[in-house]
Amino acid sequence: MNNDKHDLPSLTVKEIMITSVVTVFPEMTMGEAKEIMRLKNITGMPVIDKNRKVIGVVSIADVFQALDEHKLDAPIRERMTVKVHSVKPEDSISVALSLFRRYQFGRLPVVDDGNTLVGLITPKEVIAGLAAFLKLEEINEGDLGTKSGSEINRTLEFHLQGGNFDQAGIAASTLKKTLQEIGIRPEIIRKATIATYEAEMNVVIHADEGILKAVITADKLKISVNDRGPGIANIEEAMQVGFSTAPDKIREMGFGAGMGLPNIKKSSDYFKIDSLPGKGTDLYIEINF
Amino acid sequence: MKLKRVQELLNARILTTELDWEDVEVLTACGADLMSDVLAFAKPKSLLLTGLVYPQVIRTCEILDIKAIVFVRGKIPPQTIIEMATQQKLPLLATSLPMYESCGSLYKGGLGAKEIENYE
Ligand SMILES: Nc1ncnc2c1ncn2[C@@H]1O[C@H](COP(=O)(O)OP(=O)(O)OP(=O)(O)O)[C@@H](O)[C@H]1O
Numbered sequence A: 001m002n003n004d005k006h007d008l009p010s011l012t013v014k015e016i017m018i019t020s021v022v023t024v025f026p027e028m029t030m031g032e033a034k035e036i037m038r039l040k041n042i043t044g045m046p047v048i049d050k051n052r053k054v055i056g057v058v059s060i061a062d063v064f065q066a067l068d069e070h071k072l073d074a075p076i077r078e079r080m081t082v083k084v085h086s087v088k089p090e091d092s093i094s095v096a097l098s099l100f101r102r103y104q105f106g107r108l109p110v111v112d113d114g115n116t117l118v119g120l121i122t123p124k125e126v127i128a129g130l131a132a133f134l135k136l137e138e139i140n141e142g143d144l145g146t147k148s149g150s151e152i153n154r155t156l157e158f159h160l161q162g163g164n165f166d167q168a169g170i171a172a173s174t175l176k177k178t179l180q181e182i183g184i185r186p187e188i189i190r191k192a193t194i195a196t197y198e199a200e201m202n203v204v205i206h207a208d209e210g211i212l213k214a215v216i217t218a219d220k221l222k223i224s225v226n227d228r229g230p231g232i233a234n235i236e237e238a239m240q241v242g243f244s245t246a247p248d249k250i251r252e253m254g255f256g257a258g259m260g261l262p263n264i265k266k267s268s269d270y271f272k273i274d275s276l277p278g279k280g281t282d283l284y285i286e287i288n289f
Numbered sequence B: 001m002k003l004k005r006v007q008e009l010l011n012a013r014i015l016t017t018e019l020d021w022e023d024v025e026v027l028t029a030c031g032a033d034l035m036s037d038v039l040a041f042a043k044p045k046s047l048l049l050t051g052l053v054y055p056q057v058i059r060t061c062e063i064l065d066i067k068a069i070v071f072v073r074g075k076i077p078p079q080t081i082i083e084m085a086t087q088q089k090l091p092l093l094a095t096s097l098p099m100y101e102s103c104g105s106l107y108k109g110g111l112g113a114k115e116i117e118n119y120e
């Protein structure tokens, strides 16, 4: 046990950082920053110049302030935080950890010696990295996730396994309880729960494995389900009521009537499904509160 | 309609003996062997009549706020399912009547003459 402790610093930022980072340019407006944060469901972004050098950070707090002052059309350059703390790829995870603790940052850009952006880490990556390091199987990322956005966001994440029927429904019923706790209207909870259950069932019935993520914001619920599996060759056909490729075994259980996807669509305010045959399927829906 | 009345009309037997069930109120009913249908059509606070005895039926009821189940055609679910329902405080009844007659008796008895929404 004691020895393990000494091994921790050997884990570096490079091993845990996100490399596809959402960024903005200084000449874009605060309004654009707000829109990107909303679409990408993030609470802050590094501001970079044409050479990918980090020149600032713009956070949701900056957006709120600009909103208050009616300055959403101001360039990001004028409103961003310029004193940026960053880490290096070769820094140990404990350097990042202490920065997060000391400053309560939501994120840290990762830069090379020339201050060029190479990645990003949030407390979530640190925790996931540590969890992997400690070989913890399950952690509830939802509660630990984007800490800085906890006032506006609550995220629930579920791992779904193809063929595991015992587990199907857990995401839907957990989400249901959470929405009840927050005091969302029952009709909305019903739609959300049904859509989630159908989506979960589809992964369990048709795919190999998947991640279901539910993000609760102030005004809506966003659910994404990304699976690895056979995918759907003809989405238009799959969307038809009654179209199903479910095997008899599934039908015996009362599923496989080809009604799930249309029901998900009917229950949601925004619906998008993309699939790569042989690879998997990505479903994204939104339900307004 | 109170579940006690449902039980009388269908001459049904209570399976979840540990639960208080007589005064549970259901507003309408949904007769289906297809959970897909139930998910698409059922109203809240309904009674579900079904011949399916899989755990998914219990799950589906939790998702949909279904208040009780009547298993028709003499189907009796395994003990594990009865336990699952007991935990979930979901009363289970069983009748030997087939689906058609079960639904008919309840309808005639005055339960949920409301039409289900059209499926789009
Ligand atoms: N995640 C998925 N991966 C691969 N194929 C899928 C996936 N989701 C749906 N499909 C395909 O689309 C078809 C229609 O899906 P839909 O949910 O509408 O019906 P179903 O799952 O077959 O039956 P039901 O939802 O009524 O139980 C499925 O039969 C399957 O061929």
Ligand SMILES: [Mg+2]
Pocket (backbone or CB within 6 Å): A198, A201, A202, A256, A259, A260, A261
């Ligand atoms: Mg389905």
